[in-house]
Structures are given as C-alpha cells and as structure tokens.
Amino acid sequence: MVGIVSYGTYIPKYRIKVEEIARIWGENADVLKKGLGVEQKSVPSWDEDTATIAVECAREALRRAKIDPKRIGAVFVGSESHPYAVKPTGTIVAEALGIGNDYFCADLEFACKAGTTAMQICYAMVKAGLIDYGIAIGADTSQSRPGDPLEYTAGAGGACFIVGRDCIAEIEGTFSFASDTPDFWRREGKPYPSHGGRFTGQPAYFRHIVEATKGLLDKLGLRPSDFDYAVFHQPNGKFPIRVAQILGFTKDQIKQGLVVPYIGNTYSGSSMIGLASVLDVAKPGERILLTSFGSGAGSDAFSFVVTDRIEGIERNPKVLEKIKECEYVDYGLYVKLRRKIRFG
Amino acid sequence: MLPKFWRKIRSRYNLIGSHCENCGSYFYPPRNICPKCRRKGKVREVQFSGYGKVLSWSVVHDGVENFWLSKPYIVALIELDEGAKIVAPLDCNPDEVREGMRVKAVFRKFGEDGEDGIIYYGTKFVPV
Numbered sequence: 001m002v003g004i005v006s007y008g009t010y011i012p013k014y015r016i017k018v019e020e021i022a023r024i025w026g027e028n029a030d031v032l033k034k035g036l037g038v039e040q041k042s043v044p045s046w047d048e049d050t051a052t053i054a055v056e057c058a059r060e061a062l063r064r065a066k067i068d069p070k071r072i073g074a075v076f077v078g079s080e081s082h083p084y085a086v087k088p089t090g091t092i093v094a095e096a097l098g099i100g101n102d103y104f105c106a107d108l109e110f111a112c113k114a115g116t117t118a119m120q121i122c123y124a125m126v127k128a129g130l131i132d133y134g135i136a137i138g139a140d141t142s143q144s145r146p147g148d149p150l151e152y153t154a155g156a157g158g159a160c161f162i163v164g165r166d167c168i169a170e171i172e173g174t175f176s177f178a179s180d181t182p183d184f185w186r187r188e189g190k191p192y193p194s195h196g197g198r199f200t201g202q203p204a205y206f207r208h209i210v211e212a213t214k215g216l217l218d219k220l221g222l223r224p225s226d227f228d229y230a231v232f233h234q235p236n237g238k239f240p241i242r243v244a245q246i247l248g249f250t251k252d253q254i255k256q257g258l259v260v261p262y263i264g265n266t267y268s269g270s271s272m273i274g275l276a277s278v279l280d281v282a283k284p285g286e287r288i289l290l291t292s293f294g295s296g297a298g299s300d301a302f303s304f305v306v307t308d309r310i311e312g313i314e315r316n317p318k319v320l321e322k323i324k325e326c327e328y329v330d331y332g333l334y335v336k337l338r339r340k341i342r343f344g
Numbered sequence: 345m346l347p348k349f350w351r352k353i354r355s356r357y358n359l360i361g362s363h364c365e366n367c368g369s370y371f372y373p374p375r376n377i378c379p380k381c382r383r384k385g386k387v388r389e390v391q392f393s394g395y396g397k398v399l400s401w402s403v404v405h406d407g408v409e410n411f412w413l414s415k416p417y418i419v420a421l422i423e424l425d426e427g428a429k430i431v432a433p434l435d436c437n438p439d440e441v442r443e444g445m446r447v448k449a450v451f452r453k454f455g456e457d458g459e460d461g462i463i464y465y466g467t468k469f470v471p472v
Contacts, residue, residue: 045435046413047453051465055357055451083463092465096357096451098391336413 002126003167003304005067005133008060009276009319010053011157011263014043015326016334018152024331025147032152037237041155041264043329044141046337050079051089053158053269054139055096061135061160062097064314069097072162073131074104076121078114078138078268080186080193082107093137104131111184112233113294114138115159115268120300122163123171133164140267145192146340153236155264159272168313169279169288169304175216177208178298185296195295204297205235209243212299213291220303224248227303228286231257231274233293235265249289256281262323275304277319282306345457349464356466359449361428363390370428394449395472396424403438410455410464422447422469433468446472 017040022029033039044053054077062069075097077089090105104125108114115138122134139158144150163171183204186193196204209232217223224230230253232240237260244254257274266273271292278288284306291301335341352373354360361372365386369378372392378385400421407415411433418441420434433454434447447469454464 045452047435047468049453049463051463052451052453059451095353096465098358 001167001170001307002123002163002165003170003307004161004279005164005167006061006065006162006313007160007276007279008057008062008064009157009159009273009322010056010060010139011266011273011319011322012042012044012048012053013325013327014045014329014337015040015263016043016329016331020331020334021152035238036152037241037261038153038264039261041153042157042266042326043334043337044156046339048156049083049141050077050081050139050158051083051092053141053156054079054089054093054137054160057139057158057160058093058097058135058137061162065162067133067162069099071132072097072099072103072135074122074125074134075099076106076108076118076134076136078108078110078116078118078136079140080109080111080114080267081140081142082109085188093135097135104134110298111294111296112235112265112267112270113292113298113300115272116290116292116300116302119161119163119302120174120176123174126163126165133162136161136163138268138270138272140269142265142267143186143192146335148192150193150195153260153265155266157263157266157273158269159276161272166309167307168310169282169306172287172303172305173216173220174300174302175212175219176298176300177212177215179208181208181295181297183295183297200235200295201239204295205233205239205293206243206246208297208299209233209291209293210246212301213247213289216289216291216301216303222303224253226287227253227289229256229278229282230254230289231271231278232291233271233299234258234260234274235270235293237261259319259323273319279306279310280315280318280320282310284308284310346462349462357451359392359394359424359430359467361390361392362387363426370424370426372424372428372430390426392424392426392428394424396422396430396447396469398434398441398443398445398447399423399429400443401434401441420447420469435468435470440471448472
C-alpha cells in the first residue's frame with residue numbers, strides 16, 4: 001500500500017482584499033468578486049519566497065510523520081516561482097529538513113501542476129522500492145503584472161506530502177492528460193506571466209481536467225458518486241465549481257477543499273492545499289479525488305482512499321484555521337512586499 | 345561572504361548548537377570547546393527544538409542593507425527552551441513584543457547579494 005504518509009501546509013499571514021486592488025485600478029470590486037469567486041488573496045512577506053514556504057510546509061509534514069528525516073530518499077519541489085533560475089530549491093529544502101546528502105532531488109516546473117507531478121514521481125519511486133519515503137512539494141509566490149486581472153488572484157502558499165508505505169491515504173490510482181496548449185506562459189527572464197484570456201478556460205483548464213478525471217475514473221471503474229470529496233485546481237472560485245458540475249460532482253463534494261476564495265490561487269500549492277484541507281477532516285474509508293491543472297497544459301488525477309492511520313496523525317492546526325489567521329495589507333504595502341517597485 | 349555563509353548553513357537553517365554533557369550547558373552558535381569546563385568538557389552537537397522566550401529586544405529604525413525593506417524591525421535576545429541564548433530577527437509588530445513572549449523558529453530569507461547574487465536563508469523567530 002503506497003500513499004500519503006503525512007502532509008503539511010504553509011500560507012503566508014498577509015492578505016489583500018479584492019476591494020483594495022480594485023480601488024487602485026478603478027475597477028468594480030463587486031463585479032470582480034462575483035466574476036472570480038475570490039474575496040482576497042495571500043501575500044508573502046518581503047522575506048518569504050518559494051524556498052521558505054516549501055521548508056515550512058515540509059517541516060510541518062515531517063513533524064507530523066514522526067519519522068527520521070534520514071529515511072527521506074527523495075525531494076521534489078514543484079513551482080513556477082523558484083527563487084533561482086539555475087540552482088535547485090530542493091537542496092535548500094533538504095538541508096533545512098536535515099535529511100542528509102543521500103537523496104534523489106530535482107525541481108519541477110509545469111505551471112500549477114508541478115507539485116502533483118512530484119507526488120507521482122515519489123509514488124513511483126516508493127512503489128519501485130527505490131526509496132522508503134519521498135517528499136513532494138507544491139509551492140509558489142505567483143507573479144502577476146500590476147493591473148492585470150491575474151493580480152486579483154495570484155497568491156502564495158504551499159503544501160508538502162510525504163509519500164510512503166505506512167500511509168494515511170492510499171493512492172488507489174493516478175492518471176495524467178497533457179497537450180501542447182499555450183494558454184498561459186512566462187518567457188525566460190520576464191518578471192510577469194502572460195495569458196490567453198478566455199483561452200485559459202475551455203481548451204485548457206476544462207479540457208485537461210475533464211479528460212484526466214474521466215481517464216482515472218475509467219481506469220479504476222469508479223463514478224463521481226463513489227467519492228466523498230473532490231478537489232480540482234483552483235485558479236479562481238468559479239472554474240472548480242463549473243468543472244465539478246461538468247463531471248457530475250456535487251458542491252458538497254468540493255466544498256471542504258475549495259480554499260481559493262480566501263487565499264487566492266497559490267499555483268503549484270493550489271489543489272494540494274485543497275487536498276490538505278480535505279485530509280484535515282477525512283475519516284477512514286473515505287475516497288478523495290484530486291485533479292490538478294498546469295497551463296501549457298496538463299492535469300494529474302488521483303484517487304485516494306483514507307486509511308485507519310489518519311486517526312493517529314496530528315492534523316492541527318487545520319488549513320481553514322491557518323486561512324483565518326491573517327493580517328490585511330493595503331496596495332502600497334503589497335507592492336513593496338512583492339518587490340513590484342523598481343529602483344533605478 | 346559566500347564561503348562564510350556556506351560553512352554555517354547547517355546551523356543557520358536548523359538551529360544546530362552544542363551541549364556540554366559535563367556541565368549541562370547549551371550553546372548557539374555551536375562550539376567545539378565548553379567555555380566553562382574547558383578540557384573536562386564533553387561537547388556534542390544538538391538540534392534545538394526551535395521554541396523559546398524573549399529576554400530583551402531592540403527596535404531598529406535605520407535598517408542595514410537587506411533589512412531596510414522591513415524597518416522598523418526587531419532584533420531580539422531569545423532564550424531557547426534548552427537554555428541557549430540566541431540573537432535573531434523577530435518578525436513581529438514592535439508594539440506587540442514583550443519580555444517573556446513565547447516565540448518559535450521559522451525559515452526565512454535574510455538577504456541577497458543583489459539581483460544577480462546568492463540568496464541567504466536562515467532562522468528568524470515569530471510569536472507562537
């Protein structure tokens with residue numbers, strides 16, 4: 001039995017409300033909030049980046065797992081905002097966790113789905129007997145051009161999953177669907193991403209999530225009603241609700257994992273934080289669907305079955321409690337914290 | 345700067361210090377010799393829990409390079425639960441800090457050698 005042994009999350013404490021960003025750009029906040037399904041987003045502090053977020057969520061996962069860090073055999077960090085273009089985030093994380101020097105490691109990048117791809121790699125390596133435990137992290141401090149619609153949703157946060165055999169949630173199966181679809185991109189050396197506007201919807205988000213989820217359900221012989229919870233990638237509050245409807249999942253199934261209205265889109269952390277929120281309350285025997293989405297484009301779908309071990313793991317503080325513990329900033333402080341002011 | 349930082353990465357990332365098994369003292373940063381016991385000392389490496397309390401602090405209003413974005417910021421003298429004392433940045437509103445306040449270690453950026461240089465990470469503290 002291979003699956004999630006432990007998990008941890010980190011969400012920076014600062015938040016900015018949609019009203020505050022809309023005030024600066026002369027937009028109608030009510031229309032934006034209704035259209036995006038987002039109330040506010042998380043903002044990293046000046047001394048937080050993908051590496052610090054990755055370390056904090058991984059430390060929480062390791063603390064909860066109560067395993068010797070030296071038994072971690074692989075560290076994979078998925079992000080589209082790695083602090084370095086050349087130099088891995090993974091080695092910083094591994095050093096901060098004290099796992100020694102005997103480990104497989106790489107940084108992954110596939111827009112918002114790099115973290116779930118890290119989970120698939122760890123799953124395969126544990127199943128193959130190459131490692132006892134693998135660490136899969138999805139973390140981002142996502143970028144957005146000032147005044148761009150993305151600015152209302154591009155948040156920061158991360159989640160870590162330790163994959164191994166003595167698991168709290170078994171990976172019942174996984175399925176991926178990918179195609180060359182240029183819906184959202186950032187060219188080398190550019191500070192902000194570009195996107196294809198509405199093109200990010202039907203041919204990108206919806207097609208890939210629907211196909212990956214259907215592929216998984218067909219492979220496992222399952223139906224949406226067989227799941228207690230479902231988590232989809234959350235670029236805004238509307239898309240995951242609509243894709244759930246298309247696939248035949250109910251609002252009740254996705255409610256617990258829908259965190260985007262309060263912290264925004266945490267990119268590589270997005271669906272993984274949603275999964276962590278579900279694990280916070282899940283009971284043995286329950287089945288969870290997770291389907292991520294990364295622009296460019298692809299989706300990874302997973303089916304998890306919660307085991308009895310979940311009762312024995314520390315699950316506090318819960319994701320929803322972390323979301324509530326926040327401090328609001330105005331737009332001026334936001335641009336300072338996010339280094340959007342260029343000097344000379 | 346680069347080799348100096350690299351040599352201390354382990355202790356800076358993880359609050360690894362020293363413990364003298366002869367007199368029971370804890371030290372941070374790590375020491376090779378116990379200053380109390382000298383030759384009788386039996387020093388070994390120890391990983392601190394990361395929890396402690398504020399003994400004293402300064403609010404810095406004129407931030408040095410790499411800290412100017414966070415001014416005013418707090419530099420605190422913290423006594424770790426194991427007994428070692430450490431001077432470290434405390435991420436907290438200056439109006440909220442008080443003597444005896446419980447704090448915990450977090451992993452944060454300390455600074456960088458400009459836009460092209462290396463990024464320095466280490467341990468800061470936040471209120472529990």
